[in-house]
Amino acid sequence: MKNKYRVTGGTLARDWPALVVLMAMFVAGILLYPRLPDLVPAHWNFRGEVDNYFNRFWGAFALPLMTGGIYLLLLFVPYLDPKRENYPRFDRAYQMVRLGLVFFMGVIYTTILVVALGGPANLVGRVVPLAVGLLFILIGNYLPQARHNYFFGVRTPWTLASEEVWRRTHRFSGYAFIVAGFMFIVAAFLPPPANFILGMAGPATAVIGTIVYSYLVFRRVSA
Numbered sequence: 001m002k003n004k005y006r007v008t009g010g011t012l013a014r015d016w017p018a019l020v021v022l023m024a025m026f027v028a029g030i031l032l033y034p035r036l037p038d039l040v041p042a043h044w045n046f047r048g049e050v051d052n053y054f055n056r057f058w059g060a061f062a063l064p065l066m067t068g069g070i071y072l073l074l075l076f077v078p079y080l081d082p083k084r085e086n087y088p089r090f091d092r093a094y095q096m097v098r099l100g101l102v103f104f105m106g107v108i109y110t111t112i113l114v115v116a117l118g119g120p121a122n123l124v125g126r127v128v129p130l131a132v133g134l135l136f137i138l139i140g141n142y143l144p145q146a147r148h149n150y151f152f153g154v155r156t157p158w159t160l161a162s163e164e165v166w167r168r169t170h171r172f173s174g175y176a177f178i179v180a181g182f183m184f185i186v187a188a189f190l191p192p193p194a195n196f197i198l199g200m201a202g203p204a205t206a207v208i209g210t211i212v213y214s215y216l217v218f219r220r221v222s223a
């Protein structure tokens with residue numbers, strides 16, 4: 001019988017850093033709720049200006065709830081995957097991406113709270129690109145370990161059609177994501193709108209390059 005992915009007490013025990021961050025986000029929302037303004041910044045445009053707001057409740061709890069939802073989705077969606085038996089083969093990589101996403105959301109949430117409580121308005125323009133860059137580097141480091149599945153990784157028609165194309169594409173995409181991550185980090189130290197342009201150029205190039213690469217590899221493998 002194949003060893004299929006399962007969520008157990010051991011899974012949650014290994015994910016304790018993510019659970020601590022999640023709990024801290026909810027506790028922060030509860031404790032800081034009375035001090036938050038009626039309108040909490042929710043979105044910044046490419047010039048670094050706030051252009052959308054949460055009300056106080058959603059400012060306190062939207063990101064903790066969203067983060068909890070993302071974590072649970074990542075935890076349980078492999079149960080729906082026809083290739084569920086492959087997840088144990090990259091269990092460590094999948095766990096690290098789960099943790100990385102939760103930590104990333106925690107950083108974004110903390111930054112929003114700091115700005116809402118009177119912190120420097122340009123903090124988001126510095127912290128968010130740094131956080132995104134580090135997340136991309138983390139994902140890039142673990143993408144090559146991903147095995148054939150339908151939910152995690154680079155899922156083009158060509159990677160899903162061939163395990164060899166999947167393997168080569170994920171090795172390539174790992175490097176591409178790391179380069180995009182460093183571009184985000186550089187963008188954190190540039191003024192707007194240059195930071196926005198460089199930040200968007202990184203992932204766009206990585207994604208498009210990976211899609212094209214997977215097609216070219218498929219053509220070569222199928223020849």
